[in-house]
Amino acid sequence: MKILHTSDWHLGKILAGKKFVEEQRQFFENTFFPLLKDIKPDILLITGDIVDRPNPDTETLFLLKDIFYFLFKQRISTFIIPGNHDSKKIILFKDFLKEANLIIIENLTYFKEPFIFESKKGEKLYFYLLPYLNLYELKFYLENLWYQEFYSIFHSKDQVFLRDLINFLIKKIEPRIRKPAILLGHFAVEKGVFTGEETPLKGIGNEEVLPLEYFKPFDFIFLGHLHRLQKIDKNVYYSGSILPYSFEESMCMKGVWLVEIKNGKKIKEEIIPLPPSFKMKIIKGYFKDLITNFKKDDAYIKIILKDELPVLDPFNKLKNIFPNLLILEYEKDKKRENLDSFTNFDYFDKKELKLDEEELFKKFYKFVEGKEPKDEIINVFKRHVNEIKTNLEKEGRTWQ
Numbered sequence: 001m002k003i004l005h006t007s008d009w010h011l012g013k014i015l016a017g018k019k020f021v022e023e024q025r026q027f028f029e030n031t032f033f034p035l036l037k038d039i040k041p042d043i044l045l046i047t048g049d050i051v052d053r054p055n056p057d058t059e060t061l062f063l064l065k066d067i068f069y070f071l072f073k074q075r076i077s078t079f080i081i082p083g084n085h086d087s088k089k090i091i092l093f094k095d096f097l098k099e100a101n102l103i104i105i106e107n108l109t110y111f112k113e114p115f116i117f118e119s120k121k122g123e124k125l126y127f128y129l130l131p132y133l134n135l136y137e138l139k140f141y142l143e144n145l146w147y148q149e150f151y152s153i154f155h156s157k158d159q160v161f162l163r164d165l166i167n168f169l170i171k172k173i174e175p176r177i178r179k180p181a182i183l184l185g186h187f188a189v190e191k192g193v194f195t196g197e198e199t200p201l202k203g204i205g206n207e208e209v210l211p212l213e214y215f216k217p218f219d220f221i222f223l224g225h226l227h228r229l230q231k232i233d234k235n236v237y238y239s240g241s242i243l244p245y246s247f248e249e250s251m252c253m254k255g256v257w258l259v260e261i262k263n264g265k266k267i268k269e270e271i272i273p274l275p276p277s278f279k280m281k282i283i284k285g286y287f288k289d290l291i292t293n294f295k296k297d298d299a300y301i302k303i304i305l306k307d308e309l310p311v312l313d314p315f316n317k318l319k320n321i322f323p324n325l326l327i328l329e330y331e332k333d334k335k336r337e338n339l340d341s342f343t344n345f346d347y348f349d350k351k352e353l354k355l356d357e358e359e360l361f362k363k364f365y366k367f368v369e370g371k372e373p374k375d376e377i378i379n380v381f382k383r384h385v386n387e388i389k390t391n392l393e394k395e396g397r398t399w400q
Contacts, residue, residue: 001042001043001117001119001123001125001260001261001262002039002040002041002042002043002258002259002260003041003042003043003044003045003182003222003257003258003259003260003261004036004039004041004043004044004045004256004257004258005045005047005222005237005239005256005257005258005259006032006044006045006046006047006239006242006256007045007046007047007048007049007083007186007222007223007224007225007238007239007240007241007242008047008048008049008083008224008225008227008239008240008241008242009024009046009049009050009051009241009242009243010049010051010052010085010241010242010243010245011024011050011051011052011056011060011063011064012024012051012052012053012056012057012059012060012063013052013243013245014052015245015246015300015326016326016327017326018300018324018326019059020243020245020278021059021060021063023243023276023277023278024063024243024277025063025066026277027242027243027274027276027277028063028066028067028070030277031274031275031277032242032274033070035256035272035274036070036071036074036076037074039258039272041076041258042077042119043076043077043078043079043117043125044071044076044077044078044079045078045079045184045222046078046079046080046081046224047081047083047184047185047186047222047223047224047225047239048081048082048083048084048085048086048131048132048186048224048225049083049084049085049086049186049224049225049241050064050080050082050083050086050090051064051085051086051087051089051090052085053085053087054085054086054087054088055087055089056087056089061089064090068097068100068102071100071102072100072101072102075101076101077101077103077117078101078102078103079103079105079115079127079129079184080102080103080104080105081104081105081106081129081130081131081132081184081185081186081224082104082106082131082132082186083131083132083186083224083225084132084134084186084225086132088106090104091104091106094106103115103129105129105131106131107131107133107141108130108141108145108169109129110127110128110129111128111129111130111169111173112145112173113176114126114127114128114177114178114181115127115128115129123262123263123264125180125182125261126177126178126179126180126181126182127182127184128173128177128181128182128183128184128218129184130183130184130185130186131186132186132187132225135160135161135162135165138162138165138166138169139160139165142165142168142169145172146172149172150168153168154168161208162187162208162210163208163209163210163211163214166187166210166214167214170214170215170217174217177217177218179219179264180219180220180261180264180265181217181218181219181220182218182219182220182221182222183215183218183220183221183222184222184223185221185222185223185224186223186224186225187208187210187223187225188208188209188210188225188226189209189210189211189212189215189223189232189236190209190210190211190212191212191232191233192209192226192228192230192232192238193226193228193230194226194227194228195226195227195228195246195248195249195252196246196248196249212232212233212236215236219235219264220235220237220259220261220266221235221236221237222237222239222257223236223237223238224238224239225238226238226240227240227241227245227249227252228240228249228252229252229253229254229255229257229271231257231269235266237257237259239255239256239257240252240254240255241254242254242256242274243276243277243278244276244280247280247281247282247300247302247327248282250276250279250280250281250282253271253273254273254274254275254276255271255272255273255274256271256272256274257269257270257271257272258270258271258272278299278300279298279299279300280299280300280301280302281297281299281300281301281302282301282302282303282304283301283302283303283304283322284303284304284305284306284331285303285305285306286305286306286307287305287307287311287314287317287318290303290305290318290321291317291318291321294321294322295321296321296322296323297321297322298323298324299322299324300324300326301322301324301325301326301327302326302327302328302329303318303322303325303327303328303329304329304330304331305328305329305330305331306331307330308332310330312368314328315328357385358378358381358382358385361373361378361381362378365377
């Protein structure tokens with residue numbers, strides 16, 4: 001049986017104010033749908049973060065509807081688990097979708113007992129579906145399923161971590177695990193490589209990174225959450241995010257896993273690279289060089305300026321060459337929040353700070369504009385300073 005694994009679609013993703021729904025639609029229609037028609041997988045696995053926000057907008061939901069409708073028309077059996085980004089809205093129609101062989105599971109129904117998938121030739125695969133559940137949700141389910149044992153282990157502990165609950169859960173079902181056992185999950189495991197885009201799973205540090213030894217009872221493990229396409233150990237697969245959702249992530253290959261199983265054994269595995277529907281670039285350089293030496297580029301751009309001193313209105317000037325410029329940073333100070341306002345005067349000689357406000361203004365104006373201010377500009381400046389001083393005096397404060 002051919003299994004195709006994908007994850008972390010993040011439909012409706014917004015980066016630096018840019019919504020990527022249209023680019024995502026183009027990707028599915030021009031790349032992903034043709035791939036499914038070509039491969040004709042027996043099973044499609046989607047391991048979480050289908051949408052990017054808990055409250056997706058209408059445009060995002062329409063795209064999700066069109067994807068589900070395509071899977072229904074192609075008669076592709078699909079297993080879907082929610083991730084930590086997902087919305088409860090995607091499970092509202094799970095009973096109807098199940099009739100179309102689209103199985104969405106948001107609880108432990110098919111982890112306590114597996115979903116049995118049988119091929120036309122009578123071969124069976126046992127799917128254990130473990131959706132993302134936060135600490136309190138998972139604790140609620142476990143208390144209801146195995147109250148006495150759960151209470152005896154955890155009632156005296158000051159703090160319980162997600163890894164403790166997952167370990168407890170797997171040990172409870174291990175005696176009944178049927179082979180070949182295939183686990184679907186949405187979490188981070190040790191040895192997994194992060195890209196930096198992933199949101200921590202309700203924890204700080206390594207408490208939410210799960211040891212691989214917990215999952216020894218399973219023959220195949222297909223996971224979501226980490227955005228890098230990778231394989232860990234023998235049979236642990238991350239398909240990564242379907243598209244690049246950060247500039248750093250754009251340097252990683254994107255694609256899906258194709259795994260073929262026969263008589264319970266893996267006979268083939270393959271990464272199928274999928275080209276994104278848009279380009280992302282990080283460009284580093286001096287402002288003058290970027291303005292004079294680069295041709296117009298329609299890719300989504302992040303620019304890191306190497307200039308030591310701030311440049312006046314660099315973002316809007318660079319958009320003439322890079323119309324899809326999304327992020328602009330200074331290499332020296334990447335934490336600058338407002339690149340179009342000068343709030344740091346460290347580039348002035350310290351002795352100049354002893355000058356009065358008019359002399360400081362003249363020097364600042366010349367630095368920005370490259371020329372001396374005219375008298376009318378100085379007069380406007382002085383008028384505003386006097387207004388500020390007057391207002392401060394009324395409040396019992398002094399000008400500094």
